[in-house]
Amino acid sequence: MTVATKPTEIDPRALRRALGNFATGVTIITAKGTDGTRVGVTASSFNSLSLDPPLILWSSKKDARSCAIFETASHFAVNILAADQLEMSNHFARQQEDKFAGVDWQEGIGGAPIFPNCAGRFQCETYDKLEGGDHWIFVGKVVDFDDFGRSPLCFHQGSYAMVYSHPDTFPGVEKEKPQNDDWGRTGNHAFFLMLRAVRAYQERYQPKIETLDLSLIEARILLMLNDLSGMAADELVQLLHTPMAEARAALGTLENRGFVVSQDGGYSLTDEGQHKASRCWAVAEAHAQETFAPFSDAEVEGFTTMLRKLIDPDT
Numbered sequence: 001m002t003v004a005t006k007p008t009e010i011d012p013r014a015l016r017r018a019l020g021n022f023a024t025g026v027t028i029i030t031a032k033g034t035d036g037t038r039v040g041v042t043a044s045s046f047n048s049l050s051l052d053p054p055l056i057l058w059s060s061k062k063d064a065r066s067c068a069i070f071e072t073a074s075h076f077a078v079n080i081l082a083a084d085q086l087e088m089s090n091h092f093a094r095q096q097e098d099k100f101a102g103v104d105w106q107e108g109i110g111g112a113p114i115f116p117n118c119a120g121r122f123q124c125e126t127y128d129k130l131e132g133g134d135h136w137i138f139v140g141k142v143v144d145f146d147d148f149g150r151s152p153l154c155f156h157q158g159s160y161a162m163v164y165s166h167p168d169t170f171p172g173v174e175k176e177k178p179q180n181d182d183w184g185r186t187g188n189h190a191f192f193l194m195l196r197a198v199r200a201y202q203e204r205y206q207p208k209i210e211t212l213d214l215s216l217i218e219a220r221i222l223l224m225l226n227d228l229s230g231m232a233a234d235e236l237v238q239l240l241h242t243p244m245a246e247a248r249a250a251l252g253t254l255e256n257r258g259f260v261v262s263q264d265g266g267y268s269l270t271d272e273g274q275h276k277a278s279r280c281w282a283v284a285e286a287h288a289q290e291t292f293a294p295f296s297d298a299e300v301e302g303f304t305t306m307l308r309k310l311i312d313p314d315t
């Protein structure tokens with residue numbers, strides 16, 4: 001076997017494009033310098049490194065304006081951005097005098113700014129700084145962290161993206177399929193078929209809704225209030241077909257996130273809630289279109305009429 005010895009000429013632009021195949025999350029790394037200057041940089045180079053001791057790393061361009069501060073700061077914080085924090089990512093990727101003006105932040109350990117509404121946060125002591133070509137690799141020892149579990153913002157091939165579960169990982173949908181075409185007695189009964197169809201439909205729909213950082217029940221509340229504003233909690237809970245405690249918890253979350261307000265015993269959407277509800281409708285309608293694509297318009301109409309008649313025979 002011959003081994004090629006001539007090194008390949010590396011085209012930096014092509015290399016950058018090829019590296020872009022590796023999808024990452026997006027973070028904002030922050031620190032406070034010894035002179036009190038606060039810096040924050042959008043970075044996708046963050047990664048976990050060690051559990052014992054608890055270490056993480058990221059790399060900064062040596063010629064970045066903020067780099068000198070990171071080189072001397074005793075601490076830094078990693079803020080993992082959630083899917084709805086795209087504007088924050090763009091903001092901290094732009095050079096500007098005071099990136100923190102008009103931004104909601106708190107002072108973390110060692111003065112490093114930390115942000116609310118992230119997916120997760122790691123507050124670190126600067127542990128090591130390693131040479132990495134035109135970058136410095138910073139290693140941090142985690143001294144505190146928060147896990148908010150929100151759907152993360154991703155970056156792939158130079159564009160922002162979101163997490164969407166792989167369809168092959170929905171075990172429930174597989175279970176709905178009959179073995180050897182034998183549907184069995186329940187599989188020939190309309191009631192069981194409807195239950196199984198709703199479950200299969202929902203299992204494919206759920207990961208799409210989760211990309212909006214909403215649970216199924218939260219999305220359902222937004223869609224309903226978009227249609228029927230001013231509904232009382234009890235009415236809403238009844239229409240949701242969910243356990244009372246779960247529906248009330250979801251309403252509380254939507255209220256805390258500023259999507260829903262309660263007034264005179266009725267719930268309605270805020271402007272932000274209306275915007276989120278429109279995005280839910282877009283996902284819901286695209287999913288229905290995709291699901292019913294194999295059927296003709298007449299078949300879909302017949303199916304819809306049949307469902308309405310089952311709900312109310314006088315329709």
Ligand SMILES: Cc1cc2nc3c(=O)[nH]c(=O)nc-3n(C[C@H](O)[C@H](O)[C@H](O)COP(=O)(O)O)c2cc1C
Nearest residue numbers: 041042043044045059060061064065066093094095
């Ligand atoms: C999605 C994304 C990821 C980035 N990742 C990094 C990174 O890992 N390291 C880095 O030095 N710059 C990264 N940048 C670029 C910096 O955010 C940008 O150069 C910023 O202006 C640096 O801030 P400063 O000029 O205040 O130092 C990234 C930008 C974007 C949009």
